Amino acid sequence: MKKVMMGNHAVSYGARLSRVQVISAYPITPQTQIVEELSELCARGELEAKFIKVESEHSAMAACIGASAGGARAFTATSSQGLALMHELLHWAAGARLPIVLANVNRAMGPGWSIWSEQTDSLAQRDTGWLQIYCESNQEVLDTTIQAFKIAETLSLPVMVILDAFFLSHTYEPVDIPDQRGIDRFLPPFQPKVKMDIRDPHAFGALVTPEHYYEFRYNIQKAFERATGVIEEVGREFGEHFGRYYGLLEEYEMDDAEIVLVTSSTITSTARAVVRERRARGEKIGLLKVRVFRPFPFAAIRQALSGVRKAAVIDRNISFGHHGIFFSEIKSALYGQPDAPRLFGFIAGLGGRDVTPETIHDIIDITQHESKPQQDIYWIGLKSAGQKATAPKTAAVK
């Protein structure tokens, strides 16, 4: 069944089809409709789940931890400041190997207060032990939410499903909703490996001495190393059931590409249209979308970019004192590769600044023009001091 829906409701539908059992959340713009819709579905009995609107995001994740340890399929959604407040518990959920699914709407961090799109909130959580999947369309949001539970429960690891503020969260797109029976075959009920059970009692969260802690960490890393395969497998299986296939990366016009744009989230759609246009002019430009950020798909990236002359990574995020975050990860993936491309790092669209086709054209132009990067970071669309708050016609390269 097709329905026109906003990205936030695509998350809600994904969670409903996954038959989540406990939902615990705190409202924050632009995530709010995700949980409002779920609370409505619960109240109407269309979803057999317990819904609680708790007193903060910290409590929301704590309740998910309790629920998941108790054997329930647990879900929450948040954004930006809310995700930051959860930070302590994100570590906890992963360390406890709880397959919680969280939808995060990418929103810039304050101050200055902003509700617009930027990826720094979720990327700042990259070392907490959560898988991270970035979505490009509302269809991908819905499908990924469902896959996320399967991936999480296979690996006993929590998964974050990520979508752009407004560009997806509040944008309406046609979405194909898989039927419940199909989903039930794809995603059987959660079978926790360990849960609260009086016939088989366990204590949770005890002190771990140096004798054992190290191995716990090793095991998490091993699970992450398995995760790339699991994500690919689940994406393939999803495709077999519903006709839409998903992987770690998505390639577009990559076969003979000399210059490749590397993107994530909705910037990908704009970039795809620009690449199509430049291809029509006979330019050998390709596009590589990074869907999965944790585990970072090192091998797939190396393979995809092998033999490419230049690659331009577009980051709607920044690690201060370093680089765009996708850029630095890709750079480390390519270290020591004999046929690695020259890598150009672009920062664009922070705090929800529009990344238009012109922005992408500028990025391609710069990458074509320079034989090698002239600066560590290209700030694209940066206004000079005192300039009016309208986007400049041609991007200033600073």
Add this chain to the structure above:
Amino acid sequence: MEARNYSPKDFRSDIKPVWCPGCGDFGVLNALYQALAKLQLPHEDVAIVSGIGCSSRLPGYVKTYGFNSIHGRALPVAQGVKLARPETTVIAVAGDGDGLSIGAGHFPHMARRNIDLTYIMLDNSIYGMTKGQMSPTTVEEQPTKTTPYGMVEDPINPVKLALAYGASFIARSFSGNIKHTVQMIIQAIQHPGFSFLHLLSPCVTFVGRDQFDLIRSLSVDLGNEHDPTSVEHAWRVAEEVGRISMGVIFEADKPTFEQRYEHAKQLAHQAGDGDFRNLLKKYRVAA
């Protein structure tokens, strides 16, 4: 410094409020302008610190120092400002969601610490800014977007909390009664120590315009028979049902954090340096 004669409009900033027309918070803002003018507080001697919410936009509209801080953190940030600038009149502003859910943990500690600041809670019993979810003061019969068929949790009574936590000044007012609100703000600011003002300020968009009439119809003034120095009297007001008493509910003469801190410093000074040799003697083991 030269004497200045402030009028309420001197405290109006250049920023035009973005609240919905008819929002109760306009009344609070007006009352605050008047109270600051009555107190003749120079702009630069006042800092207004808020959390995040519609109510927390207030500092931007007042020509004093203003700080629109983090959701739930008006009190701890205000505390920091007061510690750094003790001569400043510090006013913390929070919504019911801000102050009673995400930031509720700060309330008891600020009350028991009795730092000399004024805490104004703008209670509309809803999350206004995020567009109408239930808040800790939402009542059972009031449907919200997260509780479409009514509340399944009991509301918090902020005055009860303040009393239980040991706040040294507790008052209640209603933004529909600006004259009374002015009085309460003045008294709260003048009280030395932590003062809590529970200010009912309706959200016309997500709860309804009828809130003004409802609150007005339930409001009663605390008369002369109410003794604000009596804890029993205060509890009686806090526990009341079917009416909302307005006025100073409780006021205690308690040393402030600043005074007790100074006192502790003096004691430390009097005690002088320790005598290490004497201390060691205590632990001497017989040879």
